[in-house]
């Protein structure tokens with residue numbers, strides 16, 4: 001068997017395509033109603049595929065990096081990472097009104113209460129969106145406290161809009177507000193977050209690529225936008 005290590009932009013693009021196919025597989029697993037024999041047969045094929053992927057391992061997901069165009073890219077991120085099959089992935093853009101915005105459609109895979117989205121999934125998306133809002137405002141930091149108000153059940157299978165904006169800063173602490181809403185603006189879940197620039201990050205040079213070390217919490221990269 002020939003194995004090829006995933007390197008370079010075309011390798012990453014192929015990894016993202018694999019992740020998307022895996023999402024579709026996960027969706028299919030969530031709702032399939034094929035017979036037991038077919039389930040057993042598909043499982044055997046998946047076991048073989050899993051072994052092929054495990055033939056060469058990196059050990060950690062794709063790290064933060066500066067992608068083409070100079071923007072922060074985190075393909076392994078659980079919310080936005082195009083190479084992470086667990087990520088929806090959420091595509092976050094700068095909002096014309098300021099702050100950040102994302103269009104989201106949850107799936108049966110995200111079920112919590114029957115027919116509805118799990119509250120932890122909503123909180124995860126809002127955590128990231130608020131973090132992105134403070135990051136683009138110049139305060140790349142870690143979540144200290146996240147407060148969620150669930151105002152109405154979140155449906156899956158229909159388009160929703162998530163927005164967040166930085167609100168204020170005091171020293172190393174910054175705050176942001178956000179919400180997941182129906183397209184007409186009706187809020188379903190609201191969030192307020194306190195983000196803190198870790199003391200371990202102080203004194204680092206955020207423009208030095210040499211400090212771009214996977215898993216190093218002491219590295220605050222420059223944030224001008226975000227790809228995948």
Ligand SMILES: CCCCCCCC/C=C\CCCCCCCC(=O)SCCNC(=O)CCNC(=O)[C@H](O)C(C)(C)COP(=O)(O)OP(=O)(O)OC[C@H]1O[C@@H](n2cnc3c(N)ncnc32)[C@H](O)[C@@H]1OP(=O)(O)O
Nearest residue numbers: 072127128131132135140142143144145196197198199221
């Ligand atoms: C993943 C981020 C990577 C960013 C890279 C930049 C690129 C950006 C690009 C794209 C945006 C990405 C967006 C991501 C969004 C997702 C974010 C997450 O999910 S983060 C994971 C969950 N959060 C943690 O795991 C934190 C774990 N906790 C810690 O690391 C520390 O406890 C930390 C940093 C929160 C504070 O540690 P200290 O040593 O820096 O702070 P001390 O000196 O102890 O306290 C400073 C002040 O803050 C208060 N404080 C400390 N922790 C607090 C807390 N949890 N809640 C409230 N206040 C707290 C203290 O009472 C103190 O306040 P007084 O100055 O005395 O008034």
